[in-house]
Amino acid sequence: MARPKALAEGEDVGGIASDRLRSLIERIERLEEERKALADDIKDIFAEAKSAGFDVKVLRQVLRVRKMEPAEFEEQQTLLDLYLRALGM
Template structure:
């Protein structure tokens, strides 16, 4: 078998480009490792905030609100205020 034929056979198994598949899987694995490391870093920051006396639940809520569009936040706050007044709060 020629060298080119062997390369094609190694990289194409059952109609699947094995080298390409391996590359994709390895990239996903690296990103999964990075995501875990980032998650650990975020947990550490929340622990730091808690030890500094901040309320972590409120910090999480602030982060969630900051991700929203300003108009959506305003609508939510308006409804929340309306519901509180309706309940006498």
């Protein structure tokens, strides 16, 4: 597939400002790179926690709970308790 010809600085194509479009695309690309770097950092921290003897599944649950509103957490705990009792656990 042939590569499209380069546009002159500030040239519009079909009513689209090429400089603005390029700027938006490049910003998105930079943020995606940052997101990947952050995800890698988080993965490393989970690996560190695991090697220190922490249960990664439980850590993820703790993180999820910390994001909740207290009332939402209380409701989920109440339902969990109810369901477990209903199952005889």
